[in-house]
Amino acid sequence: MNFKIRPATKQDCKEISRMIMELAVYENMSDQVKISHEELERDGFCQNPFFECLIAEVPEEHKSKEGFTIVGYAFYFYTYSTWKGRSQYLEDLYVMPEFRGNGIGKALLSKVTEVGKNKGCVRLQLSVLNWNTPSLDFYAAKGAQDLTVSEGWHFIRFDGKHLDDLAKGAPKN
Ligand SMILES: CC(C)(COP(=O)(O)OP(=O)(O)OC[C@H]1O[C@@H](n2cnc3c(N)ncnc32)[C@H](O)[C@@H]1OP(=O)(O)O)[C@@H](O)C(=O)NCCC(=O)NCCS
Numbered sequence: 001m002n003f004k005i006r007p008a009t010k011q012d013c014k015e016i017s018r019m020i021m022e023l024a025v026y027e028n029m030s031d032q033v034k035i036s037h038e039e040l041e042r043d044g045f046c047q048n049p050f051f052e053c054l055i056a057e058v059p060e061e062h063k064s065k066e067g068f069t070i071v072g073y074a075f076y077f078y079t080y081s082t083w084k085g086r087s088q089y090l091e092d093l094y095v096m097p098e099f100r101g102n103g104i105g106k107a108l109l110s111k112v113t114e115v116g117k118n119k120g121c122v123r124l125q126l127s128v129l130n131w132n133t134p135s136l137d138f139y140a141a142k143g144a145q146d147l148t149v150s151e152g153w154h155f156i157r158f159d160g161k162h163l164d165d166l167a168k169g170a171p172k173n
Contacts, residue, residue, distance in 0.1 A: 001062060001102040005111045008053035008073070010045040013037040015070040016053055023094040027129055051077045054111050056095065056104045064098060071099040074108040076116075081123065088116040090126035093135075105138065127155050 008016060017037040024030040043050040056072035063069045072095035079087045090112060095104045113124055125147075128135050136146065147153045158166060 001058065001099070001104075003056050003058045003062075003071070003099075003102070003104055003107070005054055005056055005107050008044070008055045010041050012053075012055055012070065013040040013044070015068070016040055016055070016073055016075070018068075019070070019073050019094050019096070020075075020092065022096065023092055026094075027132070051075060051091070052115070054108055054115075056099075056108055058099065064096060068096070071096045072104045072108055074112045076112050076124075078116075078119075078121070079125070084122050086116075086119065086121045087123045087125065088112065088121050090124055093126075106142070109142065 014037045017035070017040060020035065021030060021033055024033045044053060053076075054074045055070050057070050060069060064071060073092065074090065075092040076088050076090045079089045081087045090109075093105060093108060095108075113121075116124060126139070128139065140146070
């Protein structure tokens, strides 16, 4: 199938927002999605963007049943390893179900790493839910290590009240 991978523009944020929700539904966590397309526009298309996004687009003649031509995305940002230096974190990789198996996921992943390597990044990290074996297999087939298995890392998060409490406890001087 014919498709192209390109950097997202501000105008794509509604479509990215739609696919973020589709991915969250697939992950059985749609109730956790609080982001709006306006926030994506603000945070991804400002002077110091918080994220970058690539989208996969098919020609009109291959549009989805619902009429969408933007059919996948890769959403990532830059992090830093005190051991290795410049790094990327892949927050989301998604291809709409009817377009899977056409090389779009692989093309998005390759393009993210190409962008990163051009900026001197030496690693790409991401997290996958433990039941999502198709995606674990997809990444493993591309050579990814499962760090939970090989090194025992846990994925830790602060948010809500616990985050507020920590921030309130910061020294004021
Ligand atoms: C994971 C995902 C992005 C792959 O996209 P895709 O467009 O279907 O993948 P591709 O067609 O590019 O497949 C690329 C390669 O992976 C292989 N592959 C694809 N799905 C696979 C699967 N479920 N298990 C094993 N291998 C798989 C293909 O055979 C192909 O192999 P090749 O490079 O040797 O030819 C897509 O299935 C998806 O959106 N899944 C749901 C969302 C998700 O779980 N995202 C990841 C978590 S953030």
